[in-house]
Amino acid sequence: MNSARPAVLVVEDDPHLAAGVAENLRAEGYPVATCGDGEQALAWLGGHACALIVLDVMLPGMDGFAVCHALRSQGNNTPVLFLTARGDPADRVRGLEAGGDDYLAKPFHLQEFLLRVRAILRRWDWYRNASATAATAVLRFGGNEVDFRAFRARAWNGEAQELTEKEAMILKVLAEHAGEIVSREDLLERVWGYDVFPSTRTVDNFILRLRKRFEQDPANPRHFLTVWGVGYRFLSEGAP
Amino acid sequence: MNSARPAVLVVEDDPHLAAGVAENLRAEGYPVATCGDGEQALAWLGGHACALIVLDVMLPGMDGFAVCHALRSQGNNTPVLFLTARGDPADRVRGLEAGGDDYLAKPFHLQEFLLRVRAILRRWDWYRNASATAATAVLRFGGNEVDFRAFRARAWNGEAQELTEKEAMILKVLAEHAGEIVSREDLLERVWGYDVFPSTRTVDNFILRLRKRFEQDPANPRHFLTVWGVGYRFLSEGAP
């Protein structure tokens, strides 16, 4: 994908709704493709990659759950946002079980739809960073070297580190704002998403883990600095 | 709107809070309008455009969710930042699903509030290809250099300084009014915000700390001047 922004595939049999959704996604700057049924969608996905699939549940032929299932069993992990006519909670569970990432009942508010799209892409964007900036795929600071694509790092002392997903995401957000203050709330929203609510102490814990991994003296951090009462600040150069 | 910077509408029934928020937004350089309830807000928005709506959830008459809902159904996509008394996570979701863009629980830190406003407007600017510069991020005076984004400074003697939140904010307010007299009450209002009332002696203390950090001779200040019986005045050039 050579586009600066990730592409979205909309699978929806109602042409009017499909057009409206596509329109709004384009307005957000995403390239959009549309399909009218599940078979077409699977065929398209056989030849294209995309960043998000917006998938109606009620489709002619294969339903959305089946499409998602088929994708997942092919090893395709593209995030899926289900749309459904009913608001039945059981459907939500079915959707999530089928491997979907989020679920929205029709009729939905456009704003809410876009919000969820943004949330999902924010969550997944960084996974497929290969297509984003290559520069941020590898981070170097204070003798440490982190490869975000593999969640792998080599610490300053040569020790190999396997980062967990959350550790990597937090580090990434901090590094993207190197030198700036990032509040715990910002971190929570960027890493966990807008609708998940761990306590802010959880953030502290991950900072602690990052310090243990990458600071020469975790008690006197030079890269992961605390900004009292506000949040944290990452410095790649190292504090004096 | 003839101003180069986008306007902000504050919808808040507590006049004191409204004044504090408005004051701080103006200090950031945004034109600000305020409304005391939802009906007024909708009426105002019928005739004006703005870049951001800061919307209290608990309002007399229509609550904030309803206001936001009404706006969205009119096709108005102006970003909304909700303020609420409760920190209930469910409220956050409600706010976001009502079409809000962000959400802040009272009592909030001014710093956090401003961070979020900036974040939202950055997004807004982005979509409109505008290039509004954020408020001055770096301040230089008398050989000192202060980075407000990081609460960090290098003093005239080369010494690195880590400012606290309050120190940074006081310095920022003073610097924004360089050459003008700023009363202690002004500083309290702008730095401490809407629901805290320390004595004016507290302000003196912070002036003292700033002098120690940045004046070559703290006892004979050239930048942080006392205006007897009124307040303080900051000079970036240095007094004779």
Added chain:
DNA sequence: TCGCGCCGTGACCATTCGGTGACATTCGGC
């Protein structure tokens, strides 16, 4: 099914900040 690893939380303790009061000092008016 069992273990293992990740992650979220609560508890406990150390640290920091901020606000105040006391005292010294300076200022301005008389």
Added chain:
DNA sequence: GCCGAATGTCACCGAATGGTCACGGCGCGA
């Protein structure tokens, strides 16, 4: 020059915040 009031300065205390650890739950893979 004197006096009252405002400010400079310092040290202290309480509260809020962060550091750190250990535990429990959950999901995943063997």
